[in-house]
Amino acid sequence: MVTPRKVIAIVGPTASGKTGLALQLAQKVPAEIICADSRTIYRGMDIGTAKPSLEEQGGVPHHLLDILNPDQPYSAAEFKNDANRLMQDIESRSKLPVVVGGTGLYVTALLYDYEFPAGADNTLRKELEQKELTELQDELRQRDPEAYKTVDTKNKRRVIRAIETIGQPRSRNNRLPENCLLLGLNPSMEELEKRIQKRTKQMLGEGLVSEVKSLANKYGKAVEPLQTVGYREVIEYIEGRHTLEETEQLINLHTRQLAKRQLTWFKRNKDIVWFPNAEQAIAYIGSPTL
């Protein structure tokens, strides 16, 4: 490590090998990992999220893993605060914070210092959710014509949020902080496909079904975190809607679709330095030209 970095972030689609890269990095530099992942924050969601086990963490501190139960909501704004606090802690210990994760919004919010509007008022949100999309569109159009122009008016969640936050500011930085290195891992689609298939098989073999059963029993199968790829399909399997083999295929399919969506998010970020695999990324980080 020639130039000291204040923070390194690793992004990429699911199953691209981010965790492995982070660990390799941590072997070269004293580092701690901040997980930017909207699913591994949940306790009990281990197998289906490919959460690194304590053993796999190899003594490198991993933050923001298992901080909530699946019935507790979390948000990008909370992540940003938590991660910022952690980065300071880690820096104060003279270690390198490494932000790793596939949740694009989380990483972006942190690195580009998003200013979020206030959180939702549950009563108001429930009220709004009762309404039809067209009603909500009308309401937004009347109360905030400017927002109406920019919001995705066909997306009910977005329209509701826009109504909730009328008059509140939102901003972001357009540039990455100087001392931040943003790495992207993007194996070929064929490679990714292989990794996904292997991983799904492994998850099922390690007891994904019983993990999902126990979570569904505890929290109900309707909680949002259980609408996750890998969990939703297994719930359908438990309900007898597919065979185990179909379930595996569906998980593969939906994971691939997820990976593409993640890539769509990251692709437009021109600050990301992309690598097809961990080796090349490590070589780049270690090169004296940095």
Add this chain to the structure above:
RNA sequence: GCAGGGUUAGUGAAGCGGUCAAACACGAUAGACUGUAAAUCUAUUGGCUUAUGCCUUCGUAGGUUCGAAUCCUACACCCUGCA
């Protein structure tokens, strides 16, 4: 062998004389996304370099009709009932 049902775009599946290039779902492709983001949502999806246009599609080959995915005949394949 007789009787009945079926064969529709990448897949499943509607349509059963005109308003059908053909609903819908899935898949695919591209994309959006600042307090749910592994979520949510959008566009396109027969061909023609792009049009209130043309061409080719609804098992195959014929026929009836001004007009057929839709009706008739024959053939092929599949499923079911009786043998």
